Amino acid sequence: MGKKFDINYVLDFIPKLLSYLDITLFIVTASLVFGLLIGFLVALPRMYNVPVLKRVSQVYVSFFRGTPILIQLFLVYYGVPELFKLVNIDLSRTDVLVFVILSYSLHSGAFISEGIRAAVNGVERGQVEAAYSVGMNGFQAFTRIILPQALAISVPIFANLTIANLKDTSLAFTLGAMEMTGKSQTLGTATQHFIETYIALSLIYFVISTVLERAFHYVERRLLKHEKQLVQHGHRSRKRSLWGKPLVTRIEEGG
Amino acid sequence: MIKLSRISKSFGKNQVLKDITLSVEKGEVVVILGPSGSGKTTLLRCLNYLERPNDGTIAIGDYTVDCKHAGKKDIHQLRQKSAMVFQHYNLFKHKTALENVMEGLVIVQKLPKEEARKRSVEVLEKVGLGAKLDAYPSQLSGGQQQRVGIARALALNPEVILFDEPTSALDPELVGEVLDVIRKIANEGITMIVVTHEMSFAREVSNHVVFMDGGVIVEEGKPNELFGAPKEERTKQFLKRITSDWVYNI
Ligand SMILES: Nc1ncnc2c1ncn2[C@@H]1O[C@H](COP(=O)(O)OP(=O)(O)OP(=O)(O)O)[C@@H](O)[C@H]1O
Numbered sequence: 001m002g003k004k005f006d007i008n009y010v011l012d013f014i015p016k017l018l019s020y021l022d023i024t025l026f027i028v029t030a031s032l033v034f035g036l037l038i039g040f041l042v043a044l045p046r047m048y049n050v051p052v053l054k055r056v057s058q059v060y061v062s063f064f065r066g067t068p069i070l071i072q073l074f075l076v077y078y079g080v081p082e083l084f085k086l087v088n089i090d091l092s093r094t095d096v097l098v099f100v101i102l103s104y105s106l107h108s109g110a111f112i113s114e115g116i117r118a119a120v121n122g123v124e125r126g127q128v129e130a131a132y133s134v135g136m137n138g139f140q141a142f143t144r145i146i147l148p149q150a151l152a153i154s155v156p157i158f159a160n161l162t163i164a165n166l167k168d169t170s171l172a173f174t175l176g177a178m179e180m181t182g183k184s185q186t187l188g189t190a191t192q193h194f195i196e197t198y199i200a201l202s203l204i205y206f207v208i209s210t211v212l213e214r215a216f217h218y219v220e221r222r223l224l225k226h227e228k229q230l231v232q233h234g235h236r237s238r239k240r241s242l243w244g245k246p247l248v249t250r251i252e253e254g255g
Numbered sequence: 256m257i258k259l260s261r262i263s264k265s266f267g268k269n270q271v272l273k274d275i276t277l278s279v280e281k282g283e284v285v286v287i288l289g290p291s292g293s294g295k296t297t298l299l300r301c302l303n304y305l306e307r308p309n310d311g312t313i314a315i316g317d318y319t320v321d322c323k324h325a326g327k328k329d330i331h332q333l334r335q336k337s338a339m340v341f342q343h344y345n346l347f348k349h350k351t352a353l354e355n356v357m358e359g360l361v362i363v364q365k366l367p368k369e370e371a372r373k374r375s376v377e378v379l380e381k382v383g384l385g386a387k388l389d390a391y392p393s394q395l396s397g398g399q400q401q402r403v404g405i406a407r408a409l410a411l412n413p414e415v416i417l418f419d420e421p422t423s424a425l426d427p428e429l430v431g432e433v434l435d436v437i438r439k440i441a442n443e444g445i446t447m448i449v450v451t452h453e454m455s456f457a458r459e460v461s462n463h464v465v466f467m468d469g470g471v472i473v474e475e476g477k478p479n480e481l482f483g484a485p486k487e488e489r490t491k492q493f494l495k496r497i498t499s500d501w502v503y504n505i
């Protein structure tokens with residue numbers, strides 16, 4: 001299929017594809033912002049053990065984590081307008097990007113809510129108790145003690161999700177959304193140089209992913225500065241306090 | 256000054272504290288002894304309202320709380336009047352030693368930052384950590400972390416400081432430095448209730464010893480009475496076992 005391979009097409013395609021980068025990044029950013037919102041709302045009933053809502057959010061999370069993103073795109077694109085028809089709202093003229101962003105937001109929300117739960121659980125209960133014991137209320141303990149540490153813990157989770165989302169947006173072309181991958185399809189069809197479009201495309205995704213990864217890594221290091229150990233104390237004493245058996249002064253409890 | 260009366264606490268069907276009544280005078284150093292599972296930690300946690308008693312009243316200073324009907328405000332008041340030093344330090348990991356101590360002063364007591372810093376530095380110097388103000392907990396030894404924990408409690412100027420086995424998570428060579436600090440603040444006349452298994456320390460520093468077993472106070476009294484001439488059979492057995500372990504450990 002297609003014409004003979006020609007490297008010049010790769011160079012030619014890169015700027016053409018890059019002119020659609022903003023749409024790709026827009027989808028990623030919008031779905032992460034909405035995903036954060038959804039993720040927070042969904043994590044709350046599970047963290048605070050709210051009876052019925054807890055079940056609902058569990059079902060939501062396992063559905064969006066357990067089904068392929070492609071199917072979710074189709075379900076949202078074809079299913080949501082049907083639902084709205086029931087209440088006599090016509091969505092047939094709505095921009096395809098709306099459905100794309102909705103799908104990716106719901107998808108990200110499920111992962112983010114799990115991330116939030118893991119991160120919040122990652123902050124020891126003892127620190128919360130210490131916060132209460134110095135007289136803080138629940139809100140102060142959450143914002144001053146849990147949140148800053150949970151954020152640091154969740155950076156790698158968030159980084160993975162962002163990069164996965166970036167790559168997943170390439171599936172939006174199946175609904176006819178004109179982002180980078182969609183554009184590559186039209187370029188390929190027009191020139192019959194498909195391989196070159198794919199090479200150009202993969203180069204772009206690769207560079208952006210790498211840059212994002214580095215950026216997140218930097219943020220993580222900044223947020224986790226309190227975990228860095230000084231060399232002079234080092235691991236020895238920490239390990240020892242875990243394993244070291246009291247020898248003299250401490251009297252073992254009976255029983 | 257502190258008066259617990261008829262405090263009860265159950266976890267499900269398991270009644271852990273049964274009708275505990277205890278008075279502590281201002282400036283007293285109370286040591287609570289007892290075998291594992293006797294409810295010592297639970298009692299301290301009830302005083303700080305980290306655990307909600309099912310019944311009874313707690314009075315600290317001029318503030319009395321009926322546990323059955325305690326509201327948010329009561330809990331807040333009680334917590335302001337007591338401070339806890341935890342077995343595992345429970346320092347705020349993302350904050351430096353200084354910030355750990357300042358946090359309650361600034362956020363809860365609403366002191367101006369400068370004043371809070373001044374007071375925190377003073378207290379940290381008192382526990383011997385004047386040179387570690389900007390160290391994070393992960394950069395401190397266990398003994399140093401616990402001393403930050405003590406400074407954090409002390410800075411709040413509470414009516415009573417509660418210690419739950421403050422040295423039992425420490426390497427033996429670090430126990431001494433923490434006990435020295437506790438001894439020092441005990442001598443300043445600060446009221447404290449200490450759960451500990453350090454018998455010689457308990458004997459030396461306390462002026463009121465409480466022996467608990469099975470969720471009740473079996474016996475209490477002056478240290479020389481309770482250590483020297485315990486009345487109850489259970490107290491005798493506990494002391495005998497724990498001192499023979501101690502000899503054995505040497
Ligand atoms: N959060 C909890 N939920 C259920 N049971 C609990 C809880 N906390 C404590 N208990 C139970 O209450 C009893 C008393 O526990 P507590 O920790 O007060 O004992 P302790 O005297 O401090 O023991 P140790 O010397 O081992 O620290 C134990 O039987 C324990 O299993």
Ligand SMILES: [Mg+2]
Pocket residue numbers: 295296297419420
């Ligand atoms: Mg205990």
